[in-house]
Amino acid sequence: MTIHLTRIVPDPRSSDARRDARSAVDTHRRLMSLFPQHTGLDPRAHFGVLYRTDDTPTGPHLLLQSTHQPDLTQLPPTYGTALTRPLDPLLDALRPGLTIRFRCVASPVRKPGATTRALYNLPAVVALNGAAADEWWLRQADKAGLKVLSLHSTPLDAARGTRSSHNDGHKQRINHQRARFDGTAAIIDPNQLHTAITTGIGRGKAYGCGLLTIAPTRTTHP
Template sequence: MTLWLTRIVPDVHSREARRDLQGVNAAMGLHRRLMALYPNNAGPDPRAQFGVLFRVEDTSNGQHVLLQSSHEPDLTRLPNGYGTALTRPLDPLLEALETGLTVRYRCTASPVRKPGATTRARYNLPAAIPLSGEEADEWWTRQADTAGLKPLLSHSQAVEAARAVRTPNGANDKQHIRHNRIRFDGTATITNPDLLRQKITEGIGRGKAYGCGLLSIAPARNAP
């Protein structure tokens, strides 16, 4: 299976692009925009079917969208004037992964703690409690371990939460969605290339439909 990585550079003059990147429902709007690049009628969970993960990157040239998928997107489905986009296969990178290799990584994720049913009932807790600070860093260390990585240097930074409002049963049935997001950057040593390929493909944590979970890596030129 080939993984595809697409970089979209939105045009600041495009109304559609600005709407997808700004506002309370931007995360949901961008999700819908990206899913429109894939075939219709893909079953109950097309995001999982096509392995779609994405992340918005702040760069010196403005915001870029990184889109990863197991199905090549049809970029002609982007609106006219939306911006520029380029897709390339990730196979050469994935095939070069080996134990002991030092890589740079980045992942914007939604770290949470999930209390058991008894604890939730006793203390009236939600099903998922967002983590921050040291607790979030510890969460990332555990996730990295299950992804076949041993972090060497790590930095975390909170970014704007992903918010959305769903109305699955009509306008009177509103579901407010919020995923706190933290960007994890650093270097790590590969301990298990197969686990790493799996996690790159499937993503990490929750909120994958809202810009969370995409794990990006690149060879580190200067190991710490």
């Protein structure tokens, strides 16, 4: 199974690109339009679609990962530029002891038990920040077969948007708190890391959270 990584550089003059940038739901819809339609209840999971927005000196870039090659002709002609490349050479080179750089924009949360929620009047899902978010990431990295050597976390704006229910058309607000985790790590288990890369980490995978990218420490970040 080939994993594809696509970088989309939106043109700031494109009204479509500007509209998508304001809503995680609209970005999700735009990216899913690049894949075959009518593929079941969860096309995002079916095509292994994960994405995030990276801020760069030239403006925001969309990084899209998928197990099916996206049809970039479905982007509006003035949307921007896009290029897809396979990740297989990178994934095939994973081995224990290799030192890598990593980046992941994720939604760090915890889910208190029913007793704790009732005692402290907590919601079902509690967003984490600061040291608690770092600890969350260290646990996720361990599950992903990584030993973190250095870590820098940055709080980001939440992924927000409004979507309609498929059943009754009811409007649902999307709000996933996000943080970006950057650092270096040593690979302990390549199979666990491969799984984490292909399936994503944490909540909000449809809305710009969970994509883990890596690069050997001797190269620039993907």
